[in-house]
Amino acid sequence: MPRSAMVPNDSDFLPLFAAKTASKAKAVAPQPAMSSREFLQSVRQFNAFGTATQEATVEGIPYLINEFWTAGQRQAHSIHEVSYRACFKPQLPEFFISRLTVSGEGVLDPFMGRGTTPVQAALMGRRPMGNDINPLSLLFTRPRMGPPPLAAVVRRLNDVTWDTAHEVRDDLLAFYHPLTLQRLCALREWLIREAPLGNTTPDPATDWLRMVAINRLTGHSPGFFSVYTLPPNQATSIANQIKINQKREQVPPIRDIAAIIIKKTRQLLGDGVPSTHLPAILGTGPSSSMAHVPDKSAALVITSPPFLDIVHYAQDNWLRCWFAGIDAAAVEIAMHRTEAAWEAMVRSTLAELARVVRPNGHVAFEVGEVRGGTVRLEQAVWRAAESLPFDRLGVMINQQAFTKTANCWGVDNNAKGTNTNRIVLLRRW
Numbered sequence: 568m569p570r571s572a573m574v575p576n577d578s579d580f581l582p583l584f585a586a587k588t589a590s591k592a593k594a595v596a597p598q599p600a601m602s603s604r605e606f607l608q609s610v611r612q613f614n615a616f617g618t619a620t621q622e623a624t625v626e627g628i629p630y631l632i633n634e635f636w637t638a639g640q641r642q643a644h645s646i647h648e649v650s651y652r653a654c655f656k657p658q659l660p661e662f663f664i665s666r667l668t669v670s671g672e673g674v675l676d677p678f679m680g681r682g683t684t685p686v687q688a689a690l691m692g693r694r695p696m697g698n699d700i701n702p703l704s705l706l707f708t709r710p711r712m713g714p715p716p717l718a719a720v721v722r723r724l725n726d727v728t729w730d731t732a733h734e735v736r737d738d739l740l741a742f743y744h745p746l747t748l749q750r751l752c753a754l755r756e757w758l759i760r761e762a763p764l765g766n767t768t769p770d771p772a773t774d775w776l777r778m779v780a781i782n783r784l785t786g787h788s789p790g791f792f793s794v795y796t797l798p799p800n801q802a803t804s805i806a807n808q809i810k811i812n813q814k815r816e817q818v819p820p821i822r823d824i825a826a827i828i829i830k831k832t833r834q835l836l837g838d839g840v841p842s843t844h845l846p847a848i849l850g851t852g853p854s855s856s857m858a859h860v861p862d863k864s865a866a867l868v869i870t871s872p873p874f875l876d877i878v879h880y881a882q883d884n885w886l887r888c889w890f891a892g893i894d895a896a897a898v899e900i901a902m903h904r905t906e907a908a909w910e911a912m913v914r915s916t917l918a919e920l921a922r923v924v925r926p927n928g929h930v931a932f933e934v935g936e937v938r939g940g941t942v943r944l945e946q947a948v949w950r951a952a953e954s955l956p957f958d959r960l961g962v963m964i965n966q967q968a969f970t971k972t973a974n975c976w977g978v979d980n981n982a983k984g985t986n987t988n989r990i991v992l993l994r995r996w
Contacts, residue, residue, distance in 0.1 A: 600866070601666050603929070603960055603994045609666065610635070610963060628949055629961040636662050636965060644690055645838040646711055649782050650800035651681030652883050655933060659965070659988060660687040660869045663931045668693055671845055672866035675923065677854035677916060682708025684869045685847060694845035696865055698857045701898050702764055703781075703884055705851050706891055710775040712847040714839070719772040720779075720832050724825045727757050741808040742785060742793040742886075744819040751792060751824060751890075754780060759892045779828045779835070781887050790827060794819035802886035853899075855915035863925040871933040872913065873903075874944060906947055914951035921956050921995065930957065930993040948991040957993040964989050 601609065610631050613620050620633040636658035643657040660683060664674055675696035676684035685695035685708055697708055732752035739748055758777045762769035783791050786799035794817055796808055803811070812818070850859035854872070888895035903909035913932075920930055934944035945962045952959055965988040 598665075600669050600672075602927075603958070606666055606929075607631075607960060607992075626946065628946065628959075630964055631961060632964040632966060634966050635963065644687075646690070646714070646835050647683060647686060648835060649681050649707055649711075649778070650786075651707065652800045654681050654683055654800075655871055655988065657683055657687045659933065659990075660684045660931075661691070663867060663869055663929070664688060664691050664693060667929050668866045673845075673848070673864045675860065675865040675868045675920075676870045677857060677868070677920070678870050678872045679704055679708055679849075680871075682711060685849065686711050689844045689847065690842070692842065692844050693866075694864075695847040695849070696860060697847070697849045698852060698854060698860065700851065700853055701884070702851050702893050703887055703891060703898075705849055706774075706778055706781060709847070709849055710771065710778040711835075712844075712849075713771060714836060715772040715775050717829070717832055717836065720776055721829060723770070723772040723776050724828065727754055727825075729753050732756060736889075738805055739886075740819070741805050741812060742796065742802075742819060744794075744821045747792060747819065747822045747824065754824060755890050755892075764892060775832070776828060777891070779831050780824070781890055783824075783827050783831060784886055784890060789820075789822070790830065792822045792824055792827060801883035855912075855919050857919060857923065860923045862922055863928075865920075865924050866928045868920055868924060868928075868930040869933070870931075871935075872916065874935055906942060906944075909944070910947040910951050913948055914955075917952055917955050917957070917993075924995040926995055928995045930991075930995070932991040932993065934989050934991070935987065943989075945989040945991050952991070952993055956996055958996055960992040960994055962989055962991050 610633075611620050611622065613633055613635060616634045616637075618633055620631055623630045623632065636656065647657045660674070660676075664687060668674060670692040671694060673694040673696050674684060674688035675698075676682075677698045679685055679697035679699045682697060682704065685697040689695045689712055695712060697704075699705065729750050730753065732749055733756060735749055735752045737748075742748075743751060758773065758780070762773045762777060780792075785791055785793040785796050785802045787795055787797050791799065794808075794812065795815060796803055796811055848859060848861075848864070850857060852858065885895050888898070903912060917930075917932075924930065932948050934948060949959060949962070
């Protein structure tokens with residue numbers, strides 16, 4: 568069932584740390600939102616990185632091709648530094664939010680994942696709106712809507728009953744030292760008791776503590792609870808981790824869980840000064856039925872759905888779901904093997920977006936190259952929008968070079984996965 572995290576009044580405001588926008592640029596005077604025509608003209612004239620926008624028409628679809636935002640790592644506000652599989656950079660939503668919305672307007676992501684779009688919307692003074700079928704997404708996003716001060720997090724860490732764990736999963740010793748695992752299980756039980764999943768308004772410091780702990784479960788440095796493993800935004804299987812340990816001749820060391828949480832909290836809040844935004848509207852449910860999102864409440868949608876069956880979200884997040892008390896097998900994450908099935912899912916999502924996007928609002932629907940570049944998902948989105956109340960404006964392609972993170976997956980340019988952001992632009996009429 569869809570679940571609303573908060574249904575606010577427009578007169579209410581919440582604080583958020585927002586010293587910088589995604590690009591860490593100096594503040595500029597607010598500008599009125601662009602019309603569709605003005606936006607497309609600005610994209611055609613874009614030359615911020617020294618190259619001119621190229622235009623092409625393929626199978627009746629107009630394309631605009633350039634580097635529209637930087638591919639550099641760690642150029643975003645520090646509060647975005649929460650790892651999650653297959654997430655886009657904050658520079659992508661920043662590009663559209665800054666041009667197509669004004670302060671206070673709603674910005675929605677129906678597949679919010681780690682919450683990049685709603686978090687960036689909050690940083691820029693818009694109303695954050697989000698949805699995801701996986702409850703884990705809400706646990707990543709909600710705490711960053713109004714982060715608690717570090718002192719409050721420390722106080723809650725002192726309340727944890729670290730030496731009491733009724734159940735310790737010995738099979739996880741491939742990842743953790745026995746003492747670390749005992750304390751991790753104690754923390755898990757304490758969090759489930761103090762902030763159960765059904766509580767939509769948990770204590771902010773407890774909610775934050777859980778978010779950071781989930782983010783630190785496994786990784787490749789002493790900043791994580793586990794022994795060395797890769798990549799940091801998912802958990803490999805226990806059998807694979809045993810092989811990693813044998814190959815590297817490594818034994819899980821003792822980790823100070825509380826110290827790691829405090830260090831990560833400092834890092835996440837490192838760029839922050841207080842700002843304000845309208846209260847977030849966040850929920851859990853299918854993208855085709857977002858009951859918690861009011862009619863015509865979004866001025867802009869920025870989203871990226873699962874790309875066919877390329878990424879196995881439930882499998883990748885098995886350890887995170889266990890820690891949070893989520894039954895990963897019960898989360899009905901879409902895994903479409905055929906383009907036709909995927910297109911049908913996109914159409915049902917767009918039909919729901921026709922309800923929640925206001926007239927003259929916009930949708931930026933991001934997809935990528937998959938299956939060696941042979942499948943062009945933007946064409947499927949283009950077809951899915953036909954006969955719905957949207958003007959199809961074109962497709963933006965943001966060209967980029969792969970970075971260290973992508974290389975961890977063994978991905979080569981244009982060989983596997985995605986090498987470009989492909990954004991289908993729609994206007995609600």
